[in-house]
Amino acid sequence: MKNLVILTGAGMSAESGISTFRDAGGLWDCYPVEQVATPEGYQRDPALVINFYNERRKQLLEVKPNHGHELLAEFEKDYHVTVITQNIDNLHERAGSSHIIHLHGELTKVCSTRDPYNPHYIKELKPEEYEVKLGDKAGDGSQLRPFIVWFGEAVPEIEKAILCVEKADIFVIIGTSLNVYPAAGLLHYVPGGAEVYLIDPKPVETHTSRLIHVIRKGASDGVDELKGALRVG
Numbered sequence: 499m500k501n502l503v504i505l506t507g508a509g510m511s512a513e514s515g516i517s518t519f520r521d522a523g524g525l526w527d528c529y530p531v532e533q534v535a536t537p538e539g540y541q542r543d544p545a546l547v548i549n550f551y552n553e554r555r556k557q558l559l560e561v562k563p564n565h566g567h568e569l570l571a572e573f574e575k576d577y578h579v580t581v582i583t584q585n586i587d588n589l590h591e592r593a594g595s596s597h598i599i600h601l602h603g604e605l606t607k608v609c610s611t612r613d614p615y616n617p618h619y620i621k622e623l624k625p626e627e628y629e630v631k632l633g634d635k636a637g638d639g640s641q642l643r644p645f646i647v648w649f650g651e652a653v654p655e656i657e658k659a660i661l662c663v664e665k666a667d668i669f670v671i672i673g674t675s676l677n678v679y680p681a682a683g684l685l686h687y688v689p690g691g692a693e694v695y696l697i698d699p700k701p702v703e704t705h706t707s708r709l710i711h712v713i714r715k716g717a718s719d720g721v722d723e724l725k726g727a728l729r730v731g
Contacts, residue, residue, distance in 0.1 A: 499576070499577055499578050500577050500578070500667035500668060501577070501578045501580070501662075501665050501666050501667045501668070502573055502577035502578065502579045502580075502666070502667070502668045502670070503579075503580045503582065503662050503663055503665075503666040503668070503669050503670070504570060504579065504580070504581050504582065504669075504670045504671075504672060505582045505583075505584075505669070505670070505671045505672070505674060505681065505684055506570075506581060506582070506583045506584065506585060506590070506672045506673060506674065506717075507583075507584045507585065507672070507673045507674025507675065507681075508584070508585065508673060508674070509672065509673020509674065509698060509699075509716070509717055510566060510567070510583070510585060510589075510672050510673040510717045511561075511564075511567075511585050511587055511589055511673075512673065512716075512717070513564040513565075513566065513716060513717055513718055514561045514562060514563060514564045514567070514587075514589055515557075515560070515561045516557065516561055516585075516587055516589070529550060531649060533546065533547075534546065534547050534550040534551075535646070535648050535649050536648050536649050536650055537648055537650060537651060538650075539648075540611075540643065540648070544632060544641060544643075545632050547643075547644070548630050548631070548632060548643070548644070551605065551630070551644040551646065552628060552629050552630060554586075554605055555605055555606065555623070555628040555629075556628060556629075558587060558588060558605065558606070558628075559625060559628070561587075561589070562589075562592065563589045563590075563592050563593035564589075564717065564718050565718035565721075565722070566672070566716075566717035566718040566720070566721040567589050567590055567592075567593035567595070567717075568593045568594070569718070569721040569722065569725060570590070570593065570595055570721060571590075571593045571594035571595045571596075572594075573725075574594075574595070574596060577668070579595065579597060580597050580598075580599065580662045581595050581597065581598045581599070582598075582599045582601060582659045582662065582663070582681075582684065583598060583599070583600055583601065583602075584601050584602050584674060584678065584681050585600075585602070586600065586602055586603050586604055586605040586646055587605055588604070588605065588606050599655050599658055599659050599662065600655065601647070601653055601655050601656060601659060601680075601681050602646065602647045602653070602681075603644070603645045603646035603647045604645050604646075605644070605645075605646070606622055606623050606628075607620055607621060607622050607623065607644075607645035608620075608621050608623060608630055608634075608636070608642040608643060608644060608645055609621070609636065609642070609643060609644075609645040610636035610637070610638050610640045610642070610643070611636070611640040611641045611642070611643045612636075612638055612640040613638060613640075614643065614645070615654055616638070618637055619636040619637045619638055620645060621636075621642070630642055630644075653680055653681075656680045656681075659681075659684060660684065660687050663684050663687040663688055664687050664688075664689065665689075666688055666689060666692045667689075667692055667693070668692060668693045668694075668695070668728065669685070669688045669692050669693070669694045669695070670694075670695045670696075670697065670724060671685070671694070671695070671696045671697065671698075671702075671704075672697045672698070672717055672720065672721070673697065673698060673716075673717050674698075674702075675702060676702055676703065676704060676705070682705075685704060685705075685706055686706070688708075690708075693711065694708065694709070694710045694711065695710070695711045695712075695713060695724055695727070696710050696711070696712045696713065697713045697715060697717065697720030697721065697723075697724060698712075698713075698714070698720070699714055699715055699716050699720075711727065713727075
């Protein structure tokens with residue numbers, strides 16, 4: 499079986515109704531990034547940040563995986579599939595994908611403020627626990643914080659992602675502007691002989707001279723077209 503590695507960004511979940519951050523009217527227009535997605539913002543006003551992610555979690559209860567998510571899960575019948583996602587939602591999991599690397603953390607998890615990556619203190623929240631409060635403590639006695647990689651923090655999963663990309667036979671980029679590093683740099687680790695596909699309705703600057711098959715469509719229609727292209731290929 500060939501290794502199919504897929505990098506997904508906000509455009510993957512936009513069709514499900516998850517707000518994107520960077521587009522006009524996106525979340526960054528309502529909340530400055532410094533307030534809700536940096537360690538400094540969290541130190542300054544932990545209640546604001548905790549509530550921001552409570553609201554994001556509640557949104558998960560109102561949305562469901564789209565056709566594109568479901569098709570990516572179906573690829574597991576024919577390929578060894580790894581989904582590397584910049585998204586913090588759980589839509590890939592809910593669609594049935596079984597091997598997912600979350601580069602930027604997971605919305606449904608909380609962790610220790612003092613020691614965020616200590617596995618003993620990382621907790622998966624059930625839907626009835628999605629409302630985290632100031633004063634809710636991790637096992638080490640520190641405030642429970644969102645299990646999110648904020649701007650300025652290291653991206654612990656990037657090494658695992660690079661190892662997967664280096665073994666890719668087919669590499670697919672869906673719904674990401676390739677502006678956020680280190681995720682944007684993953685394209686440089688794709689083997690020379692691998693096929694590369696890019697699915698996005700808007701032009702994306704890839705910063706590479708290699709051949710890329712571009713599908714100028716949204717996630718669901720684009721993955722539909724990809725499925726046909728891989729079958730032919």
